[in-house]
Amino acid sequence: MRIHHYVLTATMLACAATGFEARAGTVSPIQSDATPLGLSPLADVQLAGSDGEAMDFYKNDLPDLQTTVNTTLNETQAVENLSSLALDPNDLYLTEASDVRVYFIGEGAGYRNTLGIYTGDSSEALTGDAGLIFPDASTSNSYLSPATDDTRTESAPLASGDFVDLGTFEAGTQLNLFLIANGANGGSNTYYTDSALNADGIEHFVVLATADSPYLLIGVEDLYGGGDQDYNDVVIALDIGKTNVKQLISKVVPIPGYLALLLGPIGLWFARRRNNTPNSRECQSC
Structure with a gap:
């Protein structure tokens, strides 16, 4: 996948010049009406760089994340030995209450996929509070269909940096993600961060943690x-906030050596899971 680096739009520059609230984004004029499996969006998609936090992310974090994705999750190499190279996707617990925001980075899919989330016991799957984050996680700026701008259309409603605010989640909440393969085109095959729920029994999510950052970088195989x-x-x-990310990192042992070189300029941590750690969900000092 090749994720393009975009220039700031006139709208973003105007916002930056006049000043705006940290979390008061602009709703995207293009909202997907896809509701696969009868699920509804949890909130509107908002435009990249349209509030203070989103602008900071767009200018300072997105380019580095794009570089890392193009280096480590590209179309020319498989991610092997997933269980030993990633944070546990089924262990995304919040140590402290946090506002949760999801930024779209990009996609390299032939499908028009749907991304969603639910909380609580991961085994409950879509029977609880499940809802959609990106009903159609498609963009015109993908590896499969490269473009030079951030044009949004009904069939490709997203651009890199677009985001959804999910609200505030309490300490102890487990965040469970799912992907409906080709959901915006009627697909129904669903894959979860809890791999025990996947029909093929394998991991479809990889979760990478960035040291001293509020972000988890998450990639999905469809x-x-x-x-x-x-x-x-x-x-x-x-x-999910820096404290929550630090606690997730504290549960794992970072891999030294060549992987550190592979991870690129922002120092992403691939990590080995600790096995048989009874207090892995308890708060640990960072």
Whole structure:
């Protein structure tokens, strides 16, 4: 997948010049009406760079995340030994209450995929409070259909940096993500961060933590059986706050050596899971 780096639009520059609130974004004029499996969007998609936090993300974080994605989750290499190279996707617990925001980074899929979330026991799957984050996680600026701007259309409603605010979640909340493969086109195959729920029994999500950052970088594989295992069919940044990210990192042992070189300029941590750690969900000092 090749994710393009965009120039700031006139709207973004105007906002930056006049000043605006940290969390008061502008709703995108293009909202997907897809409701696969009868699920509804949790909130409107908002435009990249349209509030203070989003502008900071767009200018200072998105370019580095794009570089890392193009280096480590690209179309030319599979992500192997997933269980030993990633944070546990089924262990995304919040240590402290946090506002949660999801930024769209990009996609390299042939499908028009749907991304959603639910909280609580991961085994409940879509029977609880499940809702959609990006009903159609498609963009015109993808590896499969490169473009030079951030044009949004009904069939490609997103641009890199677009985001959704999910609200405030309490400490102890488990965040469970799911992807409906080709959901915006009527698909129904669903893959979860809890791999025990996946029909093929394999991991479809990879979760990377960035040291001293509020973001988790998350990539998804949308094909049954793992497909090409590049985990870039949908790529997002999940903002859960620095403290929560630090606690997730504290549960794992970072891998030294060549992987540190692979991870690129923002120092992403691939990490090995600790096995049989009874207090892995308890707060640990950072």
